[in-house]
Amino acid sequence: MTWTIVAERLQLLADPLAAQLVPRARAPAAAVAAAVARALAPPELEAEPPPWLWPAQHRALRRALAALEAHGGVLVADPTGAGKTWLALAVARARAGGGACVCCPAVLAAQWREVARATGVPVTTHSHERLSRGIVPAGDPSLVIVDESQHLRASRTRRYRTLAPWLVGRRVLLLSATPVVNRAADLAAQLALAVRDDVLAGAGVPSLRAAIVRGPAPAALGLVVLERPAPGRPAARARTMAPASASPDWRDEAAARIEALALSRDAGIAALVRAHLLRAAASGAAALHDTCRGLLRLVAHAADAGASGATVGRAAIRRWCGLDGQLVLWELLDAREEAVELVTDDLPALRALATAAAAWRATDDPKLAPLLPLLEDGRPTVVFTAFRATVRALRERLGPRAAWCCGGTAGIGPLRAPRAAVLALFRSADIAAAHAARTGRPAPHLLVATDVASEGLDLARLERVVPHDLPWTPARVAQREGRARRASSRCAAIEVVRLAPHPALERHLAQLGTLRRKARLPARVGLGDAGRRSWRWRAEIAEALGDGAAPGARAAVAADPPGALVAVRVDDAGGRTLAVHCWWVDARGGLHDDAETLDARLRAAAAAPAADGDAADWHRAIEAIVPRVRRLLQALAAEHWRATQPRHAALAARLRAAVGEALRARDDASRRPLERALALVHRGHTAGEAHLLRAAATLPLARLPAHLVRMPDAPAAAEPLHVALQGLVAFRGTRDLPGGAAALRSPA
The missing domain is CATH 1.20.1440 (de novo design (two linked rop proteins))
Incomplete structure (x- = not known):
């Protein structure tokens, strides 16, 4: 069949890419801004939240499910006391058809099983300590929850080397309120357990580890790391107590x-x-x-x-x-x-x-002297120390009124008691009242504990935290305070009483300076209050602007300064969105993509009165972004051809030679598994996959396909790439509007 195209006029396109980005429809500016904000935010997978999950966590559930589906893993970095355990169990309930396994510190295993029973979500538990002995979990769970994942931040430890290969081919949910402890690479090592190093290549990040270590955090990090504020969590009001005497001791x-x-x-x-x-x-x-x-x-x-x-x-x-x-x-x-x-x-x-x-x-403890009067007020208080001997000394000084927890042992005063029973007295006021009614004695209001009780435990009855010893890391500080700063707490604020370090010892240890320096690390990767402008602002602006989005449309508003807000979506051949890029185009054609500017312009676009748009404004904005979009597309296309990592180059060469021999022999049965293995070698890898590939380097070629069978297939090439306009809002400066105030219209 022959087709004939008849047209009155054919015109050569000056720039086909610009033609793809021309807006086709007009919509209210608020709807266009909402479409841009929604595209910038992490994707969500629809799921029915369980009735026991807080409403504030519903969106986090959908985003975690979407990340697990798209990337195979995600890290939830919500603050201590924000309900990460409940969120993880909701994820397990939604997708763990083959069951879920929780890898956690041994001290938290009972708490996990208790909450799992309460929610009706079946899980098995496996301790970090068993991983350190080289023992992997039993069974074949489809979802693995790694709680307190900061304990797996060092890839050279035995627990890391035990867990990483076992996680290959499994969906992994990492939980940690403090994933950055000593360096930014801590976060990269944890993510390597769950996602491949090139997981964000479609968003212009060829190596996740390199991007995190080099800093600052890429905006796309929000696709595999989730963090949200914890509404209702008590504030922390800190004060420092000076020593009772300044004289030498x-x-x-x-x-x-x-x-x-x-x-x-x-x-x-x-x-x-x-x-x-x-x-x-x-x-x-x-x-x-x-x-x-x-x-x-x-x-x-x-x-x-x-x-x-x-x-x-x-x-x-x-x-x-x-x-x-x-x-x-x-x-x-x-x-x-x-x-x-x-x-x-x-x-x-x-x-x-x-x-x-x-x-x-035998002398008076110079640290305890100023603290004793404070502990007499009856407020539930925990005193944390890093040394067992200090726990014993404080027990002796505080007498029978103090509970204590040290390693696997616990008690009240001179008497030992089950550890779980002692800690339960500080979980809620109701449990403490029931204890008093049953025994005829009030529950203790003081708890002296080593750092074994500073992670993961819910001690919501506490109203005061006293770090007796300064830790080396802000992560430990946050974990200690987090035992009391729970969303279930009845306190509006938790008091944190810090003891001033002794000058002579601080001169040698310099712990205060170390804490200040390390406190800046989380912001480098977009975590904590100081890091929200790296990537978390995208999720926040999407929630602020709400629904009613109109993707691909254009609008104009009467607002200063003049310019245009433009967002472009990059999709692969299957229609999967790889990245969304947004720019503010100023009046001179300059491009700005910093968080402060984009956040302000999106909010202004949603609130400003509408104006009559000019097609010239939209075309100037498109022309300004086309060179940047073209460079992005070229970089993404080149990513598919990047060289194999040097440490796997020898294995890749062996596989290429074997594939060539199979082609010449027309042996398709041998060629297909070898080609799959070669494709796996060429891509980024999780830590476990990298371990398998290192082991594969010395195996005979015939055994390689079976050795790598657990590794998921490498993603198909993203080409051809498609770009589309996500939204465009022209800002017409109020002073330059023809007709002055008559040109202003209320938002449609």
């Missing part, structure tokens, strides 16, 4: 003695051991005495080992650090287990320090 002498110790011929180990001793002294004489005794045993062991030709390894020093070992920054050192040469000449000085610390224990 035993801590000045302790700091001088510790500084005089050599400790190790390895400068890094010496610095870490010295910091641990200084932190023990900052906690109290009991902690220093306990720590010195442990170090004495370790140095004596090193002396005996040296006499027999053996050495002491880093694992022994880790054990000496005990509970506080997680706060000693081992990840800054080489992870290899190697000999550590401890200085045995320190033995006499260490014995003298331990003897002095024992004597100092």
